[in-house]
Amino acid sequence: xxxxxxxxxxxxxxxxxxxxxxxxxxxxxIRTTLRCDHVLNENRKAxxxxxxxxxxxxxxxCKVCNKHGNSYExxxxxxxxxxxxxxxxxx
Numbered sequence: 001x002x003x004x005x006x007x008x009x010x011x012x013x014x015x016x017x018x019x020x021x022x023x024x025x026x027x028x029x030i031r032t033t034l035r036c037d038h039v040l041n042e043n044r045k046a047x048x049x050x051x052x053x054x055x056x057x058x059x060x061x062c063k064v065c066n067k068h069g070n071s072y073e074x075x076x077x078x079x080x081x082x083x084x085x086x087x088x089x090x091x
Contacts, residue, residue: 003034003046003060010045013059017047026052036062 007013017029028050033043046060 002037003058003062003065005057005059006066007059007061008063008066010061013045013047013061017049017059020049020057024051027056034058034060036060037065038062 005016007016021027021029030048030050032046032048034046036042036044044060044062046058048055049057049059
């Protein structure tokens with residue numbers, strides 16, 4: 001099962017998941033591990049977000065995939081949740 005959102009650290013991932021769950025009473029999360037896209041034999045911390053009995057998103061912590069994935073979209077969402085500026089990291 002592949003992830004749909006990538007995060008730099010587990011704190012940001014947890015904040016995103018808790019915001020998702022707090023917006024509606026039928027939403028919940030499952031803490032698990034998932035395979036990373038760049039290393040197939042290594043499991044990373046992950047959270048599965050569900051609405052009632054339907055899986056909505058799969059979140060994972062991976063700094064490498066975060067740089068090449070949807071990190072900009074995730075930073076904007078975290079900014080809206082926490083009211084903080086996203087960090088600008090350069091290579």
